[in-house]
Amino acid sequence: KVETRPVMTIPAPPKGAVQGGQAGGAPTKKLAVKEYVITLQNPAPEAVFRRGEGEVPVAISVSPSLVDGHRLEMLLDGKEWSGSSIPLDDTIDRGAHTLTAQVLDAKGNVLSATSVTFHVQQPSVLAPAAP
Numbered sequence: 746k747v748e749t750r751p752v753m754t755i756p757a758p759p760k761g762a763v764q765g766g767q768a769g770g771a772p773t774k775k776l777a778v779k780e781y782v783i784t785l786q787n788p789a790p791e792a793v794f795r796r797g798e799g800e801v802p803v804a805i806s807v808s809p810s811l812v813d814g815h816r817l818e819m820l821l822d823g824k825e826w827s828g829s830s831i832p833l834d835d836t837i838d839r840g841a842h843t844l845t846a847q848v849l850d851a852k853g854n855v856l857s858a859t860s861v862t863f864h865v866q867q868p869s870v871l872a873p874a875a876p
Contacts, residue, residue: 747799747800780856780857781807781808781809781811781815781848781856782807783805783806783807783846783848783859784805784806784807784808784859785804785846785859786804786806787802787803787804788801788802788803788844788861788863789861789863790861791863791864792863792864793863793865794863794864794866795865795866795867795868796834796839796865796868797834797868799833800831801833801863802829803819803828803829803830803831803844805817805819807846807848815851815856816848817846817848818846818847819844819847820844820847821843822842822843823843823845833865838865839865839866839867840864840865841862841863842865843860843862844861844863845860846858
């Protein structure tokens with residue numbers, strides 16, 4: 746039995762994250778330029794999972810909180826993916842897989858990214874799945 750922690754969600758910051766002013770004019774709204782730290786807490790690097798035995802729980806944290814116009818995107822083997830776990834069923838092949846988390850700005854530019862590689866094994870006659 747695999748126990749997972751609740752999925753962390755990040756609320757959007759209030760509109761107009763940073764106020765700036767212009768000489769002789771009204772203040773203008775600007776987005777703050779932030780450097781994000783993304784941590785992939787689960788799956789662990791080089792972790793091994795057996796297909797048919799549940800799911801791979803996913804836990805990601807981003808610091809500081811995202812500003813308006815920035816978003817978190819996850820990729821599984823280079824394809825957009827969303828969810829709090831990766832099912833270990835027929836939808837995932839055996840072998841190495843890469844989970845990437847990246848923060849994008851409003852134009853789709855990558856501001857920060859991190860990846861982790863994990864492995865999926867196929868049960869066989871020599872190493873059957875656990876009962």
